[in-house]
Amino acid sequence: MSKPKAPSRRRSQEAFKEASTHFPGGVNSPVRSWRSVGMNEEGPFFVARAKGSELVDLDGKRYVDFVGSWGPMILGHGHAKVVQALRKQAQRGVSYGCPTDLESRLARRVKRVLPSIEKLRFVSSGSEAVMHALRLARGFTKREKILKFEGCYHGASDAVLVKAGSGAATFGVPDSAGVPESVAQHTLTVPYNDLAAAREAIASAKGNLASVILEPVVGNSGVLPPEPGFLEGLAKAAKEAGALLIFDEVMTGFRVGPSSAQGLFGIKPDLTTLGKILGGGLPCAAYGGRADVMDSVAPLGPVYQAGTLSGNPLAMAAGIATLDELKDKACYERLEKLSVQVVASIAQAAKDAGWSEKICINRVGSMFTVFFCKGPVRNFAEAKAADGAAFGRFFRGMLARGVYLPPSPFEAAFVNLAFRPKDLKRIARAARETFAEI
Numbered sequence: 194m195s196k197p198k199a200p201s202r203r204r205s206q207e208a209f210k211e212a213s214t215h216f217p218g219g220v221n222s223p224v225r226s227w228r229s230v231g232m233n234e235e236g237p238f239f240v241a242r243a244k245g246s247e248l249v250d251l252d253g254k255r256y257v258d259f260v261g262s263w264g265p266m267i268l269g270h271g272h273a274k275v276v277q278a279l280r281k282q283a284q285r286g287v288s289y290g291c292p293t294d295l296e297s298r299l300a301r302r303v304k305r306v307l308p309s310i311e312k313l314r315f316v317s318s319g320s321e322a323v324m325h326a327l328r329l330a331r332g333f334t335k336r337e338k339i340l341k342f343e344g345c346y347h348g349a350s351d352a353v354l355v356k357a358g359s360g361a362a363t364f365g366v367p368d369s370a371g372v373p374e375s376v377a378q379h380t381l382t383v384p385y386n387d388l389a390a391a392r393e394a395i396a397s398a399k400g401n402l403a404s405v406i407l408e409p410v411v412g413n414s415g416v417l418p419p420e421p422g423f424l425e426g427l428a429k430a431a432k433e434a435g436a437l438l439i440f441d442e443v444m445t446g447f448r449v450g451p452s453s454a455q456g457l458f459g460i461k462p463d464l465t466t467l468g469k470i471l472g473g474g475l476p477c478a479a480y481g482g483r484a485d486v487m488d489s490v491a492p493l494g495p496v497y498q499a500g501t502l503s504g505n506p507l508a509m510a511a512g513i514a515t516l517d518e519l520k521d522k523a524c525y526e527r528l529e530k531l532s533v534q535v536v537a538s539i540a541q542a543a544k545d546a547g548w549s550e551k552i553c554i555n556r557v558g559s560m561f562t563v564f565f566c567k568g569p570v571r572n573f574a575e576a577k578a579a580d581g582a583a584f585g586r587f588f589r590g591m592l593a594r595g596v597y598l599p600p601s602p603f604e605a606a607f608v609n610l611a612f613r614p615k616d617l618k619r620i621a622r623a624a625r626e627t628f629a630e631i
């Protein structure tokens with residue numbers, strides 16, 4: 194199998210054509226359009242079904258799936274226990290708008306591994322969790338400003354769709370049309386892994402800083418690990434300034450270890466946001482943390498938050514089944530081993546084809562990114578300096594050989610527990626052939 198025959202993509206292309214008449218860009222979330230890998234004409238494959246490590250597209254082609262619904266599918270697709278839990282719950286009703294004990298059962302499982310969370314609220318998406326966590330931080334501290342880091346993604350709400358210009362701390366400039374300057378100006382942004390810049394920004398807020406929010410391991414610039422001392426230094430600086438530290442663990446939660454990034458690095462944030470794996474692939478997210486802070490949320494306190502589908506029984510059931518599977522610590526050891534093997538095989542393929550000086554692979558647990566530059570890649574500016582066209586060729590080469598990587602150079606690839614030895618072989622062979630070709 195040297196040069197793979199271009200597979201028929203007829204059905205996917207027809208589906209994309211119709212979808213484009215219904216949805217802007219043919220999709221319901223922008224990265225799904227594959228524009229950033231040079232495939233905006235062709236469009237993405239459309240998925241017919243998925244099982245274990247694989248996706249099957251409408252044209253019947255199979256792919257080893259490194260996207261896993263952008264993180265949630267750590268157990269693989271269609272895990273028997275999750276499916277069983279969903280079936281059982283669906284027969285009892287899918288939504289009541291009343292409390293159920295499923296919510297407490299999932300909460301107990303969250304708190305068991307994340308002791309920083311004393312109380313929490315379930316919501317339906319990571320964006321929603323972050324939006325409410327920030328409102329809560331503002332309401333609790335009675336302050337206005339927040340500090341975030343360039344290249345950290347915290348969902349699509351106004352306050353966090355802001356990044357800085359280069360250099361020192363600057364007042365926010367909106368990153369999206371439709372975000373008022375008057376909102377963005379309260380968001381300070383500095384480069385990730387730059388503690389000095391963060392300290393300066395905190396000082397510049399002059400006692401009006403409600404929160405410091407970050408991805409404790411960045412996944413949304415591609416994977417960027419925190420440098421030694423960065424998280425500790427930030428926690429200390431936030432505390433001294435009286436600002437709440439929010440770890441956005443929507444991606445890293447239950448991904449980089451059972452106790453997530455906060456356990457891995459031994460830091461206790463004031464608030465945490467969770468999503469993705471928490472709902473096992475169903476719409477589910479949460480924010481939580483210190484009980485004194487959480488008690489400011491309505492109906493106990495003055496900070497309003499509500500949701501018709503919050504704590505949805507199906508989502509709770511899938512979350513409970515997923516976290517129960519992950520209770521076995523051996524899961525994370527197995528995931529680590531699989532991830533080491535996968536990344537080693539990609540690195541070896543690059544080396545054999547003379548690419549090793551031109552790429553840099555960042556990995557934390559089962560999250561990794563292949564950056565097409567020499568490295569190290571420590572922040573968003575360095576991630577952006579990588580060769581995007583080369584990444585696009587890599588993506589397309591792997592895709593043609595049945596391996597689906599995230600369709601953007603600024604995303605994390607995920608290894609999941611359903612990867613089998615034959616998937617690893619397929620990945621290694623695809624990488625060898627792709628690096629030799631591009």
Ligand SMILES: *Cc1c(COP(=O)(O)O)cnc(C)c1O
Nearest residue numbers: 318319320346347348441443444
């Ligand atoms: C995915 C993600 C979000 C947004 O979650 P949605 O469920 O897509 O709204 C927020 N923060 C981080 C770190 C994420 O990775």
